[in-house]
Structures are given as structure tokens and as C-alpha cells.
Amino acid sequence: xxxxxxxxxxxxxxxxxxxxxxxxxxxxxxxxxxxxxxxxxxxxxxxxxxxxxxxxxxxxxxxxxxxxxxxxxxxxxxxxxxxxxxxxxxxxxxxxxxxxxxxxxxxxxxxxxxxxxxxxxxxxxxxxxxxxxxxxxxxxxxxxxxxxxxxxxxxxxxxxxxxxxxxxxxxxxxxxxxxxxxxxxxxxxxxxxxxxxxxxxxxxxxxxxxxxxxxxxxxxxxxxxxxxxxxxxxxxxxxxxxxxxxxxxxxxxxxxxxxxxxxxxxxxxxxxxxxxxxxxxxxxxxxxxxxxxxxxxxxxxxxxxxxxxxxxxxxxxxxxxxxxxxxxxxxxxxxxxxxxxxxxxxxxxxxxxxxxxxxxxxxxxxxxxxxxxxxxxxxxxxxxxxxxxxxxxxxxxxxxxxxxxxxxxxxxxxxxxxxxxxxxxxxxxxxxxxxxxxxxxxxxxxxxxxxxxxxxxxxxxx
Numbered sequence: 001x002x003x004x005x006x007x008x009x010x011x012x013x014x015x016x017x018x019x020x021x022x023x024x025x026x027x028x029x030x031x032x033x034x035x036x037x038x039x040x041x042x043x044x045x046x047x048x049x050x051x052x053x054x055x056x057x058x059x060x061x062x063x064x065x066x067x068x069x070x071x072x073x074x075x076x077x078x079x080x081x082x083x084x085x086x087x088x089x090x091x092x093x094x095x096x097x098x099x100x101x102x103x104x105x106x107x108x109x110x111x112x113x114x115x116x117x118x119x120x121x122x123x124x125x126x127x128x129x130x131x132x133x134x135x136x137x138x139x140x141x142x143x144x145x146x147x148x149x150x151x152x153x154x155x156x157x158x159x160x161x162x163x164x165x166x167x168x169x170x171x172x173x174x175x176x177x178x179x180x181x182x183x184x185x186x187x188x189x190x191x192x193x194x195x196x197x198x199x200x201x202x203x204x205x206x207x208x209x210x211x212x213x214x215x216x217x218x219x220x221x222x223x224x225x226x227x228x229x230x231x232x233x234x235x236x237x238x239x240x241x242x243x244x245x246x247x248x249x250x251x252x253x254x255x256x257x258x259x260x261x262x263x264x265x266x267x268x269x270x271x272x273x274x275x276x277x278x279x280x281x282x283x284x285x286x287x288x289x290x291x292x293x294x295x296x297x298x299x300x301x302x303x304x305x306x307x308x309x310x311x312x313x314x315x316x317x318x319x320x321x322x323x324x325x326x327x328x329x330x331x332x333x334x335x336x337x338x339x340x341x342x343x344x345x346x347x348x349x350x351x352x353x354x355x356x357x358x359x360x361x362x363x364x365x366x367x368x369x370x371x372x373x374x375x376x377x378x379x380x381x382x383x384x385x386x387x388x389x390x391x392x393x394x395x396x397x398x399x400x401x402x403x404x405x406x407x408x409x410x411x412x413x414x415x416x417x418x419x420x421x422x423x424x425x426x427x428x429x430x431x432x433x434x435x436x437x438x439x440x441x442x443x444x445x446x447x448x449x450x451x452x453x454x455x456x457x458x459x460x461x462x
Contacts, residue, residue, distance in 0.1 A: 273328050
């Protein structure tokens with residue numbers, strides 16, 4: 001039994017040192033201190049017992065071996081007592097109007113006929129939007145976290161995406177090449193993954209995937225035709241270190257860069273499909289006809305979480321999405337609601353606790369039309385963007401699912417998907433190891449603005 005006692009103590013210690021090493025490379029200083037401290041406490045307990053009590057009572061040996069081993073076994077068993085009770089949300093029975101989203105409303109010019117017509121029909125939104133229109137604005141030199149280099153770098157990436165808009169669609173080859181759906185789907189997925197995509201899936205398009213009317217492109221207000229049958233959806237990873245500086249300038253640059261990368265991938269795949277003789281359209285930042293998170297969810301890439309974003313199994317919300325719609329016959333991936341992720345969000349609410357604008361709701365999902373979901377406050381969220389000058393991403397940064405996709409966090413994710421106790425423990429331990437409200441990180445290079453050093457993420461938004 002002494003051998004099992006020593007082996008257990010050694011295994012626990014090595015695991016804690018391994019976790020500390022992983023955390024060091026992830027630049028998670030609090031986690032490094034926690035795991036190192038836990039490792040030394042383990043050494044101390046097992047060491048003192050070994051040298052101070054001879055012989056060790058058999059009951060004590062069983063306890064010191066049985067507790068860690070038993071807990072490990074208990075956490076990996078497929079025992080789920082909570083997720084089975086989660087209700088899946090029905091699919092939407094309506095199409096959302098793009099004119100109503102914040103990114104469309106921000107383009108309305110005060111005094112213009114379009115401005116007057118929209119707010120005449122939506123007086124409530126006029127009152128809300130008057131608040132953020134008085135603020136400096138996204139990427140504005142007058143914004144709180146303005147930095148001339150970081151902000152202009154982000155603006156350059158966004159401008160590059162905009163220059164790609166004419167290429168999202170185009171003429172297709174007059175000759176149609178007959179292709180096996182399974183083979184061409186595999187080719188396109190492999191090509192996207194080799195090109196930098198993190199995950200790829202296919203879904204058959206539904207009415208609710210499409211916007212009802214255009215809001216950001218001309219002709220403004222024109223009905224959107226649900227013209228294609230299939231959608232190829234993919235994600236690209238946002239760099240963990242860059243997101244780690246949220247809500248400061250690096251996060252908006254990373255956001256812009258990944259919108260650009262997603263756009264490049266979508267445009268080139270759509271171009272290939274048209275060369276094969278099939279219609280195809282790339283949906284990229286600022287030029288969408290579809291609602292990307294819903295399409296990606298139905299393509300099997302993740303679930304919609306508390307913050308209203310796509311939550312992927314390996315990276316959580318730390319992704320950007322690209323979509324290609326087409327009539328090229330593709331092999332469709334299945335979607336089944338991820339009840340374990342919804343259950344995790346129910347227990348966690350860390351994003352809501354850390355949201356500077358308090359735009360993310362606490363509590364359970366609510367019915368919105370015929371959809372069961374968490375509905376964020378888009379006006380409060382965007383108002384914070386217009387004050388800070390960045391697209392914040394604080395919710396993405398603190399989400400426990402956003403940890404890197406490596407062995408340590410992969411083990412936790414597997415346990416979370418199988419075991420309700422593991423989910424509860426993971427929520428609690430994430431707060432202990434990383435902090436319920438993680439300290440904001442100073443950006444590595446500043447070019448003229450020191451506001452970020454104030455460590456203030458609770459800016460008044462009214």
C-alpha cells in the first residue's frame with residue numbers, strides 16, 4: 001500500500017507542476033501561483049505523513065490514495081444529472097431584419113431621409129441610439145482607449161475587408177462539373193483547414209438563416225432572397241494573448257485581423273465553386289445576407305451561449321466565423337443541441353459578471369418570440385464600444401471555454417461534456433484559479449495613450 005501512497009502523491013504533484021508549466025506559457029500568472037502552491041502543499045502533506053508517522057495507519061493510506069483516485073474516476077464517468085433536463089430551443093420561425101442590428105443603425109446619417117424614416121418607425125431605438133451617438137465612437141481618436149498605432153492598424157484591416165466586398169459574388173463558369181457531394185465536401189473542408197480555419201461544417205440552409213432585408217449594403221431595405229441551398233461555415237481562431245488584453249486596443253486589432261482572414265478564406269472558396277459551374281457567395285464582415293452564428297451552429301460547429309455568440313467546443317467564443325452559401329451539392333453535417341454547454345453557461349455567468357456595460361443577462365434563458373435564449377442588450381454593449389473605442393471582447397476573454405485547446409484544458413473539456421459534477425467543479429475552479437473578475441492586462445506597447453493603465457473597465461455608459 002505504501003507504493004500506491006507514494007505513486008498517488010507523485011502523480012498529483014506532477015500533474016500540478018504540469019498545470020503550472022502550461023499556465024506559465026499561457027501567461028496566466030495567478031494560475032501559475034495557484035498550481036505551484038498546490039504542488040508544494042501536496043509535497044508537504046505526503047512528505048510529512050511519510051516521515052512523521054511510522055508505520056502509517058492502513059486507514060490513512062486508503063484515504064490518501066482513495067480520495068484523489070476516487071475523485072478522478074468520479075469526474076470522468078459519464079454521469080449527467082443536470083444537462084438531461086435542459087430544454088432545447090425551437091428553431092426560429094421568422095427572419096431577422098438586418099436594418100435593426102446596431103451595425104446597420106450606426107450607418108444611418110442624422111438628417112437623412114433614411115435616418116428619419118427608420119426612427120419614425122422605431123421611436124424606441126431613436127431614444128437608445130441618441131445615447132451612443134453622443135460618444136466618441138468605435139476606433140475614434142477621442143475614445144478612452146485610443147492608441148494611434150493599434151487603432152489605425154485595426155482600421156486598416158477593416159478597410160481591407162471592405163475592399164473585398166466586390167468579390168463576394170461573381171460570374172460562374174458556364175460549364176458545370178459533376179461532383180460527388182461527399183468528395184467535394186471533404187476537399188473544401190481540408191482546403192479550409194490547411195488554409196487556417198479551425199473548424200468547418202455544412203448545413204442545409206433554412207429560412208431563418210437569412211436576413212429578411214438588407215441593412216448594410218445597397219439597395220438598403222431590399223428584401224433578401226434565400227437563393228442557395230447549402231452553407232459551408234467555418235471558424236478562425238482569435239489569438240489568446242491578444243484577446244487577453246480586452247477591452248484595450250489589441251483586442252480590436254485581433255478582431256479585425258480575424259475578420260480579414262475569414263473573409264479571404266470565404267472569398268477564395270466561393271471563387272472556386274463558381275469556377276466549377278455553381279453559384280456561390282461569400283459572407284464576410286459588413287456584407288452578410290445570413291446570420292453567421294445560426295448557420296455555424298446548425299453546421300455542427302458549436303452552440304449559442306449566454307453572451308449570444310457561437311460557443312465552439314475547443315475554443316469557446318474565441319473565434320470569428322465565415323460562411324459560403326452555394327447550390328453546389330454538399331454532404332450535410334448533423335446538428336444536435338449541446339445541452340452540456342447550455343448547462344455550463346447556466347452555472348457560470350462569468351461573462352455577465354465581467355461585462356463593462358452589463359449587457360449580458362444573468363439567470364436562465366428566456367423566450368424571445370418562439371426562441372429560448374439569452375438575449376443581450378445590444379444598445380448597452382455598443383455604447384461601451386463607442387466610449388472605449390474597441391469592440392471590448394471582455395466576455396470572450398473571461399469565458400472558461402476560451403482557454404487554449406491543449407492537453408490540460410482538453411481534459412477538462414472532455415470531463416465537462418460527460419459529467420455534471422465536473423461542470424460544477426470546473427465553474428468553481430475557474431474562478432479560484434483565474435479569478436472571478438480577472439485583472440486587466442496592460443498592453444505590451446503603447447504609442448501615446450496611457451488611459452489603459454487606469455485598469456478601469458466599468459465606464460459609465462449613459
